[in-house]
Amino acid sequence: MYHALLLLVQKLSYEVEEQIFSEVSLAIQKPESYFEMFKDRLDERGIDSPIDELAWISLVDSLLDHGLAFEIDWKESGLYICDVVDELLDRKNMACVSWEDFEDGEFDELPTSLCLNKISGKLKEQAISLASLDIESDCYVLITVPSSDTDEMKALAKEAGYSIQDSF
Structure with missing residues (x-):
């Protein structure tokens, strides 16, 4: 599960792989530490304690912070x-x-x-x-990726227990 998520980090993180990998790894290995470090960011999402989806949310938020994703209503x-x-x-x-x-x-x-x-x-x-990282919300977390990578990214997300959608 986490292996697939970390492979997805490689595919999505463009020039900031080390930073995003670090955040996602922390969320996987030490969810309490991740939660404390990013408490304000998580509070904006209504997350008030570590949750099972913390590693996925950490990927999404890190991509957003680095301009590699954009969340729209x-x-x-x-x-x-x-x-x-x-x-x-x-x-x-x-x-x-x-x-x-x-x-x-x-x-x-x-x-x-x-x-x-x-x-x-x-x-x-x-x-x-154009694809969307599903965070089970009433928004779209948009990403752009080469079309040749889309199926692999969707499969990695599914293997990790999450979803990337390229049809709306």
Whole structure:
């Protein structure tokens, strides 16, 4: 279980693998110490003691802190999500995408899940996948990854007992 999670750290952590690996390892090996060190961060999630999912939450929060993931509400507008995706792509030096097709105004009126599917389709043209780390919340923790890595990352997450989704 933890082996798969640590392999996922390698896949997702881009240029900050050591820092993210350190946080996730601490959450695995010494959950009490991790909890004390990141109490404020966990309090924002309503976590007031170490939980079984602490290692997964530590991965998510570390990716967020390093700009490798972005958490959005379930009811965000389309063009805002495009801006978020631009930031994620830029952070990993991935190809830029033109959102010109989405600027007609109707895109912003779509439900978030439909916007995410349209954005995901656009990214696939560039061999990039938009995915979400499932934290069993009413939000999306978005990541961008090479499409060639998506199936492996989903399998590693599943083996670790968690979920990465690339359809919304």
